[in-house]
Amino acid sequence: MSQMRLVVVGASGRMGRTLVRAIAEAPDLVLAGAVEPEGSPHLGTDAGVLAGLPPLDVTVSDDALPLFAAAEGVIDFTIPKASIAFAGLAAQARIVHVIGTTGFDAAEQAAVEAAARHATIVKSGNMSLGVNLVAALVKRVAATLDDSFDIEVLEMHHNRKIDAPSGTALLLGEAAAAGRQVALSSHGVFERHGITGARTPGEIGFATLRGGTVVGEHEVIFAGPHERISIGHRAEDRMIFARGALAAARWARGRKPGLYSMNDVLGLADI
Numbered sequence: 001m002s003q004m005r006l007v008v009v010g011a012s013g014r015m016g017r018t019l020v021r022a023i024a025e026a027p028d029l030v031l032a033g034a035v036e037p038e039g040s041p042h043l044g045t046d047a048g049v050l051a052g053l054p055p056l057d058v059t060v061s062d063d064a065l066p067l068f069a070a071a072e073g074v075i076d077f078t079i080p081k082a083s084i085a086f087a088g089l090a091a092q093a094r095i096v097h098v099i100g101t102t103g104f105d106a107a108e109q110a111a112v113e114a115a116a117r118h119a120t121i122v123k124s125g126n127m128s129l130g131v132n133l134v135a136a137l138v139k140r141v142a143a144t145l146d147d148s149f150d151i152e153v154l155e156m157h158h159n160r161k162i163d164a165p166s167g168t169a170l171l172l173g174e175a176a177a178a179g180r181q182v183a184l185s186s187h188g189v190f191e192r193h194g195i196t197g198a199r200t201p202g203e204i205g206f207a208t209l210r211g212g213t214v215v216g217e218h219e220v221i222f223a224g225p226h227e228r229i230s231i232g233h234r235a236e237d238r239m240i241f242a243r244g245a246l247a248a249a250r251w252a253r254g255r256k257p258g259l260y261s262m263n264d265v266l267g268l269a270d271i
Ligand SMILES: NC(=O)C1=CN([C@@H]2O[C@H](COP(=O)(O)OP(=O)(O)OC[C@H]3O[C@@H](n4cnc5c(N)ncnc54)[C@H](OP(=O)(O)O)[C@@H]3O)[C@@H](O)[C@H]2O)C=CC1
Pocket: 009, 010, 011, 012, 013, 014, 015, 016, 035, 036, 037, 038, 040, 077, 078, 079, 082, 099, 100, 101, 102, 103, 124, 125, 126, 127, 128, 163, 167, 241
């Protein structure tokens, strides 16, 4: 099979640069384009140089559509507003769209779902194998334990992160809610401050920490009567997310339009 031609949007970001390096080290993939927003100081720069590599002869552009038209996939770790626009363009170009961006509100999520009628989209709040395995375990443990075990999701990230709770924390909360056969929208508690009253049984609580250069840490705590179970994950390098995203692109190549998750890519959907 020929090399898969991929465009990286948000190419100068923390994930964008990591993705460019991950594509450069994959013999079956080739960087076909690199995109940054209009006005970015990085426009016209070589994407390889930007990522700390020798030149790759791909200059950073703000004109996504012609690049998408000549590619088979786009890898997108940007911001929700941009990802929605890219989903429309990817649908127009009939190419694979891997979305790692987090922080979507309900209307933005609905826009991605609409685009997935024409584009093959893989979207996940965390592209790593480890976190998706942890989510499968959380679902199983939540299904096994009753409401006498309180579920709390704890996360810590670097001080540049703009959304909270993290996409991964939400993914883990959804897994816990699915295990308990409840909706996260009705059982999730995202803020506590002041005289909150005692904890309501069945709540799924979230706590967010921000600081330093932490790549991403998550812990799901099941706190029961006189015992506590804790299941967690520590990301040590952004390369785990980048390699996961590239695995998603390979998996999605040639697949029919639809909205897929990393569970589909990793074969964890039935766990
Ligand atoms: N699912 C997963 O496994 C992971 C998800 N993430 C998520 O990925 C996203 C990005 O994270 P990170 O790389 O740390 O963030 P950064 O802020 O470092 O990078 C975001 C990049 O997107 C660019 N961007 C913004 N708008 C546009 C646009 N319209 N067109 C093209 N590029 C655009 C920004 O450009 P500029 O700076 O010029 O605005 C920036 O280069 C976040 O939502 C984060 O939560 C992160 C890691 C793993």
